[in-house]
Amino acid sequence: MRPVRALGASLVIGAMALASACGGSGDSGKDKGGASGGGPVVVQASNGSVTIPATPKRIVSLSPTHTETLFAIGAGKQVTAVDELSNYPADAPRTKLSGFKPNAEAVIATKPDLVVLSNDMDGIVDALTKVKIPVLLEPAATKLDEAYDEIEDLGKATGHTAEATKLTERMRTGIQQTVAGASKAAGGRQLSYYHELDNELHTVTSKTFVGQVYALFGLQNIADGADKASGGYPQLSQEYLLRRDPDMILLADTKCCGQSGVAVGKRPGWSALSAVKKQNTVELDDDIASRWGPRLPDFVKAIAAAVQKASASK
Known part of the structure; x- marks a missing residue:
């Protein structure tokens, strides 16, 4: 497994290393108290039951x-530091802190009263827990319900339970409506796709979180047959991809690797692909396509637009 895109690496690492874990916000109503009322609250995260003594004011x-x-849930003013890859929203307080090679001392130096992360790299959770800093480990979602659960976990932990619930409801409704509209436009046409993680042809299969989002539209993933290691993130050969000839090519490497519909068309043999000839190549936003949070509906909309266009040209 070689996820070369840093922005998508957390999704890959979390899905493979922590596939069985998820934030358990489904029982949020069982706990007495609440961060919005001063705490304490108990959140069921991947690292177990986490007690948050009071509403956090210095979140990392x-x-x-x-x-x-x-x-997105209104806790932005409580966030005092974020990692170097947290580039959205623009006013997030970015620092040199790393989520992939976390330095416990550097995190502790920011004096947080809550740390949220998606990967327990280099024993960061234990290191912070030993100094009594509450830590929520919420790994990369492996299915939609886990993504919603994690949002509600963060809402509960930060005193924004109602806002988190409203956000997940909007996401669910928006996604359902988008999928329904695109499916109707497709008119039952069976379409195949290739989702590109980098220009070395690393991709995703249907078993990954991203693959499950595509599956909402009833799409066929050409990479499923190439996943010999059953890891969900195979590297395709040029010959395999050309032979499978997907109806759609979706590029999630426009930022990291400078890929585009024009660049793809110049690759050896790619000009003969149906997706290239019919201009059914889609330039995705790398960040949106690799994250499982509030902008997930935007990713779904991008897929829907691709489905509608490809259906019309089928």
Whole structure:
């Protein structure tokens, strides 16, 4: 497994290393008290039951997805530091902190009263827990319900339960409506796709979180047959991809690797692909396509637009 895109690496690492874990916000109503009322609250995260003594005022996020969520649920003013890859929203307090090679001393120096992350790299969770800093480990979602659960976990932990619930409801409704509209436009046409993680042809299969989003539209993933290691993130050969000839090519490497519909068309043999000839290549935003947070509906809309266009040209 070689996820060369740093922005998507958290999704890959979390899905493979922590596939069985998820934030358990489904029982949020069982706990007495609440951060919005001063605490304490108990959140069931991947690292177990986490007690948050009082409403956090100095939150550190070491996950771009969770940074987006914190701001989306109204907890942005409580966030005092985020990792170097947390580039959205623009006013997030970015630092040199790393979510992939976390330095416990550097995190502690920011004096957080809550740390949120998606990967327990280099024993960061234990290191922070030993000095009594509450830590929420919310790994990369492996299915939609886990993404919603994690948002509600963060809402509960930060005193924004109602806002988190409203956000997940909007996301669910928006996604359902988008999928329904695109499926109707497709008129039952069976379409195949290739989702590109980098220009070395690393991709995703249907078993990954991203693959499950595509599956909402009933699409066929050409990479499923190439996943010999059953890891969900195979590297395709040029010959394999050309032979499979997908109806759609979706590029999630426009920022990291400078890829585009024009660039793809210049690759050896790619000009003969149906997706290239019919201009069914889609340039995705790398960040949106690799995160499982509040902007997930935007990713779904991009897929829907691709489905509608490809259906019309089928």
